[in-house]
Amino acid sequence: MIEARNLKKVYESVGIAETLALDGVSFDIKEGEFVAIIGPSGSGKSTLMHIMGFLDRPTSGTYKFEGKSIDDLSDDELARIRNKRMGFVFQTYNLLPRTTVFDNVRLPLIYSKIEKERHEKLVKTAIEKVGLSHRINHYSNQLSGGEQQRVAIARALINNPSVIFADEPTGNLDSKSGKTIMLLLYELNEAGHTIVLVTHEKYTSKHAKRILNLFDGKLVSDEKVNHRLYAKNEKELKK
Amino acid sequence: MEIEDSLNIALKGIYSNKGRSVLTILGIVIGIAAVIAMIAIGEGAEIMIINQISSLGSNNIFIEPGAWSKRMEGGSLMQTMLEEFEIKTLKYEDALAIEDLPNVEMVAPMVYGVERIVYQNKNEKITYFGTTPEATDVGDVEYIYGRGLTEEDVKSMARVIVLGSEVAKELFGEGENPVGEIVRIKKTNFKIIGVSEERGPQAFLDLDEGLFLPITTAQKLLLGADSIRHMIVRVKSEELIDSTIEEIRYLLRERHGIYNPEGDPARDDFKVMSQKETASVMSSVTNIFTILLSSIAAISLIVGGIGIMNIMLVSVTERTREIGLRKAVGAGKKDILNQFLLEAVILTLTGGIMGIIFGALFSWITSLAFEYFLQSSWGFSIPLKAVILGVGVSVSIGIIFGMYPARKGANLSPVEALRYE
Numbered sequence: 001m002i003e004a005r006n007l008k009k010v011y012e013s014v015g016i017a018e019t020l021a022l023d024g025v026s027f028d029i030k031e032g033e034f035v036a037i038i039g040p041s042g043s044g045k046s047t048l049m050h051i052m053g054f055l056d057r058p059t060s061g062t063y064k065f066e067g068k069s070i071d072d073l074s075d076d077e078l079a080r081i082r083n084k085r086m087g088f089v090f091q092t093y094n095l096l097p098r099t100t101v102f103d104n105v106r107l108p109l110i111y112s113k114i115e116k117e118r119h120e121k122l123v124k125t126a127i128e129k130v131g132l133s134h135r136i137n138h139y140s141n142q143l144s145g146g147e148q149q150r151v152a153i154a155r156a157l158i159n160n161p162s163v164i165f166a167d168e169p170t171g172n173l174d175s176k177s178g179k180t181i182m183l184l185l186y187e188l189n190e191a192g193h194t195i196v197l198v199t200h201e202k203y204t205s206k207h208a209k210r211i212l213n214l215f216d217g218k219l220v221s222d223e224k225v226n227h228r229l230y231a232k233n234e235k236e237l238k239k
Numbered sequence: 240m241e242i243e244d245s246l247n248i249a250l251k252g253i254y255s256n257k258g259r260s261v262l263t264i265l266g267i268v269i270g271i272a273a274v275i276a277m278i279a280i281g282e283g284a285e286i287m288i289i290n291q292i293s294s295l296g297s298n299n300i301f302i303e304p305g306a307w308s309k310r311m312e313g314g315s316l317m318q319t320m321l322e323e324f325e326i327k328t329l330k331y332e333d334a335l336a337i338e339d340l341p342n343v344e345m346v347a348p349m350v351y352g353v354e355r356i357v358y359q360n361k362n363e364k365i366t367y368f369g370t371t372p373e374a375t376d377v378g379d380v381e382y383i384y385g386r387g388l389t390e391e392d393v394k395s396m397a398r399v400i401v402l403g404s405e406v407a408k409e410l411f412g413e414g415e416n417p418v419g420e421i422v423r424i425k426k427t428n429f430k431i432i433g434v435s436e437e438r439g440p441q442a443f444l445d446l447d448e449g450l451f452l453p454i455t456t457a458q459k460l461l462l463g464a465d466s467i468r469h470m471i472v473r474v475k476s477e478e479l480i481d482s483t484i485e486e487i488r489y490l491l492r493e494r495h496g497i498y499n500p501e502g503d504p505a506r507d508d509f510k511v512m513s514q515k516e517t518a519s520v521m522s523s524v525t526n527i528f529t530i531l532l533s534s535i536a537a538i539s540l541i542v543g544g545i546g547i548m549n550i551m552l553v554s555v556t557e558r559t560r561e562i563g564l565r566k567a568v569g570a571g572k573k574d575i576l577n578q579f580l581l582e583a584v585i586l587t588l589t590g591g592i593m594g595i596i597f598g599a600l601f602s603w604i605t606s607l608a609f610e611y612f613l614q615s616s617w618g619f620s621i622p623l624k625a626v627i628l629g630v631g632v633s634v635s636i637g638i639i640f641g642m643y644p645a646r647k648g649a650n651l652s653p654v655e656a657l658r659y660e
Contacts, residue, residue, distance in 0.1 A: 055567060056654040076571040083569020094564045094657070098255055110244040111569040155568070 001162065001194060002029035002052060007061035009047050009217075021047040022058070023217035029196065031162065034189045036197045036205035039214035046167060048214065049198045053086055053165045054078040066162070083111050087156025087193075091168035093148040095140040095155075101127065102136050105154045112159060126154040130184060146177025153184055163194040170204055182207050186230065203229075240574050249581040252554065263550045264590035266543025267636065271594025271629045272601060273536035278625040279602035281529025283609070283617050285522045292518045300472040300484055301517050302337075302491075303510045304329035327466035328508040331454060333494060334470050340486055342479045347374035348470040350457050356450070357423040358410045365406055366449040367424070369457025374471070375401075380446065385418035385433030392432075393453040398460070400429045401451040404437040427460050484511050540632065543590070544640040551583050551644035562648050563656025576649040583641025584634055591633025595626055 009022040021044045029035055037045045050056040051063055054070060063070045066085065070078070082088075095104045106123045114122070127136055130150040140148060149169060156164050166185060170178035186207060189195045199205050206229045213221040253260045305326040334348035350369040355362050368374075372388050380387060383404065392399055402410075402417065411417040417431050429452065438446055458465055474483045491509050492499055499506045512520070555562070562575055599621045606619035 050654045053567075055657070056652070076573075079566060079569050079571045082567060088567050090657070094560065094567075096561060096564075098251070107565070108568040110240055111565070111571070111574060116241065159569075 001031045001066055002027075002196075003062075003064040004028070004052070005062045007048070007051060007058045007063060009044070009051065009056075010059045020217050022051075024061070025214070025217070025219045026061075027212060027219060027222060029194065031194055032189070032192060034185075034195045034197070034207070034209045035212060036199060036208035036210070037212045037214060038199055038202065038205045041200060042216075043214040044217040045198050045200075045214050049165055049167055049196065052196060053088060054082050079111075083108055084159055085162050087153075087159070087161040087164040089149065089152050089156050089164065089166040089169045091171040093145075093152045093172075095148055095151055097139075097141050099140055100137055101132060101140060101143070101151050101154075104140050104151055105158055107155060108158050114159075122158055123154075126157045127151075129157060130154045144177070145173050146180055149173060149177070149181050150184065153181070153188075157188070157193075161193065163196060164188060165196045165198075167198045168200070169197070170199070170201070178204070240570075240577070245574075245577055245581050248578050249585055252558075252578075252582050253585060256554070259550060260586060263546055264543075264586050264593070266546045267540065267587050267590030267633055268594045268597060270536065270540035270543045271591045271633055272598035273539060274533045274632070275595050275598025275621070275625050275629055276601045276605070277532040277536050278529060278628075279599065279619070279621050280605055281525055281532065282620055282622055282625075283602070283606055284528075285525040286620070287609075287617050288521045288525060289518045292514060292521065297514050298474045298477045298480060299514050300474060300480060300487065301469060301510075301512045301514075302329065302333075302472060302487065303469045303512075304466065304508065305510060306505055306507055326508070327464055328495065329467050329470070330465055331458065331467055333491060334467065336490060336494060337470070337472055337487055340483065340490065342475055342483045342486070344473045344475050345373045345376070346470055346472050347371060347376075348454055348467045349374055350454055350462060350466075350468050352457075352461060354424050354461060356406065356410070358420065361410050363406060363409050365403075367400075367457060367461065368446075368449055368451050369454040369461070370451060371454055375451065380438075380451075381436040382433045383436050384416045385431070387433055387435075388451060388453055393455050396455040396459060397453055398427065398429045398456060399432045399452065400424075401433040401435055402431055403435055403447040403449045405447040406450060407434045425461055480513050484513060487511050537632075540636060544587075544636040547583055547587060547636065548640040548644060550586075551579060551641055552647070554582070555579060555644045555648040558648075559651065559656050559659035562651050563653050563659065566651070566653035567657060572649040575651075576645045579645035579648050580638060580641045583645065584637035587633045587637035587640075588630070591629050594633070595621075595629045598625075598629070 005026050007022050007025045008020070011019045011021055013019075023044075025044075025048060037048060039045045047056070051058050051070070052065070054065065054073075057070055065081065068081070073081070096107070102123055105126055106119055109119050109122065124133070124136070127133055130153050132147060132150055132154065135143060135147060135151075140151060143151065149172075153164075153169075164185070169181050169185070173181065182204065185195050185197065195208070197205070197208055205211050206225055206227070208225060209228065210222070210224055212219060213223075305328070331348055334346045337343055338346040348371060351366060353364060353366050356365050370388070371393050372390060375387050382401070384407075385401070387401055388399070391397070400422070407415075407417055410422070411420070416434075418433060420431050421428050422431060423429070435446060435451070452461075454467070458467075472483070472487065474480050488502065488507065488511055491497075491511075492507065495508055497507060504510070565575060602621070603619055606617045609617040
């Protein structure tokens, strides 16, 4: 589903030497995988996720998502694919303030071609999946951090995307809320969504099936997780 | 993306910054109100002037000195008017000759000027009107004391004057009868023979603040010239106006020795106009003033537009992360552009509608004030074209001044917008 070949990303800023954020990264991700991208800060993992999520373009190399190459698509075509096929969860939630949970989750739908009549049902189903039905008419800023991140996951789910990109989704949360989020991601993966998780915490990354380890813009290891953590597991939650 | 959603987003953006939004649109409110008020007041003035000209009767012909120049049809009208003051081609004798034409009922020639009138230790600057009894008849002048001018006064070049009611009040006090008193104008003694009734200011003349004297006296003692400023010719019936105009032209060309067989008005040294033509010349004058004043008011709209642009730039910057998120979840450039353009247009349109209301209110109050002070009917109207102009201009300002900030937002790269702190 995802095909990256020799991806390079160079940042140029005036007066400063150019920085090589990605230095020839190649890998494939198949449908149904749960991949964690780890590495210290500055290793290029966020840059990689932005390119994978069609939010940014590589300087060189080829990147294909579901067979479509990023180089062949215009900005607006990328936006349409992000809308239909991808979901995003950010470290800082990025919910609209002074806006209800319902409207926040509905946001991707207003940019889609889905008829208005179906919106309410879709939004309610997504909110139910993250267990926030009782908060549906609350404003986003009235919720706790964990709840806000669940709203963000509901928003990522709304268009039933094939892949969900989660950029440090537990970074701003306490460990209990963090586990709830990891449980949700686990369940989504079980339900058939491909998950790409970016994190710098080794512990969190062990919830994934596969770990890509980045260092200085290079892929240093790509290995299967042998002892996978299950947030679902009662015992694990207590740990 | 549906209109309803775009509208909701834009309204939310405005609503979350209520105070800022109100202050921002104030510039547009004031600008539109000023333009609307100027147009409405100009229109009112035009209606009033035309009403007053028509109230003089439709069978009048106006004659002025000087040729019809191309400039009369627009262009520098003020200049033409000033030049005319120097033209001395029309004489009192021309008026007497026109009076002898068969279709003419009467002729009222007039000269005027400004002088100081002195009585004992008081003096006033006044406008004097040198004229004939016919002119005061045309204007339906009534007298509270004494009498008006007579043919005899004109023929004998009598040193007599009829005071306007305000001038009489200033010099002699309220309720005093000054008939028989002697006043000095330009070192000459004049005897007061009457005081005219208060009339309130008219379109052209404020008789209350002026005085009448025989045209012959005014020419000889005050102006030192035998020319006249204009004359009004009353024709026996309306149907005769066109033929009489031709007769007058023929007569004056002959008297002034002008060879003009084609009847080209530019070669004459006088202008003959019917009631209708005078009204159209006057309305072209008020139109020029209306355009001039509304253009000045329109400058404030540009200032208001820059205010909108400024606040929209702030809005785009403040919401950079929001733009990034919207793009991440699938908003295209057009969606972001429309969102901010719509926000700017809602701001300016609201300002425009408020401006129309305030402008209408202001011109209505002005019309009441004019009616009270001028004691003449002031045609209050808010022309539909002014309302359409107000709405159109405010929407255009929103689009023009909102475009730059909206494009700036629409062209942000999603990654940079999401990372913005």
